[in-house]
Amino acid sequence: MNIVLTGFMASGKTTVAKILGGLCGFEVIDTDKYIEDGEGMTVNAIFDKYGELYFRTLERAAIEKVSKLDNKIIATGGGAVTDPDNISRLRENGIIFNLSPDFEVIEKRIEEAAKTRPLMRGQSIDKIRERFISRQKFYDDCDYKINIGADDVPERTAMIIMEKFKQKVNF
Ligand code: S3P
Secondary structure (H helix, E strand, O other): OEEEEEEOOOOOHHHHHHHHHHHHOOEEEEHHHHHHHHHOOOHHHHHHHHOHHHHHHHHHHHHHHHOOOOOEEEEOOOOHHHOHHHHHHHHHOEEEEEEEEOHHHHHHHHHHHOOOOOOOOOOOHHHHHHHHHHHHHHHOOOOEEEEEOOOOOHHHHHHHHHHHHHHHHOO
16 A cells, blocks of 8 residues: 655645655655656656646656555645546555645745745746635545644654555554
8 A cells, every 4th residue: 555645836846755754764766766767857847848737647647656556655736636537546455644734834834845846936936826826626536634734744644644644554
């Protein structure tokens, strides 16, 4: 069984995934990184050169592949959940955790996060908040939702996920 992490951009999936990897020994696969390695281009460059739809096709193919693996921690891009096929594939062999930060957590990270995220780059805070809100219905469909407040550390999030995963799969 895989541990799958979903969540809005800059919700801390990559950091939590690394900590989880240390806790349970599973290899971490970050789908954005997987796509970047496959294309030899950054996500920013893929969006610039080919557009979002093309990126979504790559994301879908990446998820189709990695969801067939076992005992991995799969950190997905923030928009992966918007394609129901991605979720059903990931669910076949994984427990899907949603990192659910309060918007103020994201807000504090925007300046740094926008450097590598085309959907944050040059966007107003209102637009980012709009996208954050419109994504919630997809995140609500995950198996577990972990709320993250402004004072929470990623180690806590990782521990909660680990405990829930252990209970669920008898790990
Ligand atoms: C996206 C999130 C990004 C990346 C791409 C699109 C999104 O991943 O997949 O820029 O639509 O929310 P992170 O969630 O890791 O930033």
